[in-house]
Amino acid sequence: MNKEVIIIGLGWVGQANALALIKDEFIVHGIDIRTVNNIYKDPDFNKIKISDAGSFTSDAPKIICVNALNDEHGKQDLSAVFSALKTARQIGGGPVILRSTVLPTKFKNLDFDLFVPEFLHELHAIEEARKPSLLVIGSKKSADNLPQFLLHWKKSAKRVFLGTPEEAAFIKYLSNIWNALRISHVNEMGNIMRRRGMNHEKVLDFFFERKPYLKYGREFSGHCLPKDALAFLTEFNEEAKLISAMHESNEDHKRYVKEHHPDVEAQYFRINEA
């Protein structure tokens, strides 16, 4: 049984995947273009075998976890993904598994085998990577020969989806935009009541039961929601009317609380802020 993997990009997602696999007795090699810190302050961080891409060859599966940012116009910029995919093929054979968030329209020129978007939250990332609530596998060809680590996660995942990379990408964007939409809706309704002197939280908390993403608080923010919602809006533009209004509402809310209620709480935290 091959329990070796190579992770390219050791930020929040790469380290969570690496640590989850190490805890399940995989051997993990890690590659990054910069010196990386132990983000999760996890004692197993030292078990990641950090390697230099130029002097390393292996046919183990390569998991790409680099950042996919937006350019100044909100357009998705995949230069880090292209560069990491090239590195992966230079290291050797074996499947290349893309985990960076990529728009469903962008797969044509990307050289990978499986697209497996990541759904983790930074606060519980390692446990979520070990037992994914959603394991979404988008395969270019057949998904018959999945690498060992995906077969392992398939056993522990709550829900598994097998389909095309495009379908997998839509699931990822559905998830992030749904979270952003819920935050915006609750905040907008809260502000309408608040401006009229009502107890907005009493009403909202009765209906939404203070569930995640359904509590009145700060605007949607963090590493992913604004970036991914904006990239989707820029790509689908006229077709994404609700998402366009969501951005406007989120910006209004940001201005309103900054001016009148700067003490409102964030919806969620990163591990270093918890």
Ligand SMILES: NC(=O)c1ccc[n+]([C@@H]2O[C@H](COP(=O)([O-])OP(=O)(O)OC[C@H]3O[C@@H](n4cnc5c(N)ncnc54)[C@H](O)[C@@H]3O)[C@@H](O)[C@H]2O)c1
């Ligand atoms: N952070 C989250 O909560 C989260 C959740 C789900 C999905 N995602 C997605 O996962 C991807 C990674 O996110 P992240 O938060 O881990 O990003 P991050 O910025 O924390 O880490 C990315 C890492 O990739 C490295 N890198 C960039 N180019 C590289 C290259 N060519 N070769 C090797 N390493 C390279 C960077 O130096 C950095 O350490 C993004 O697409 C993000 O949208 C993030």
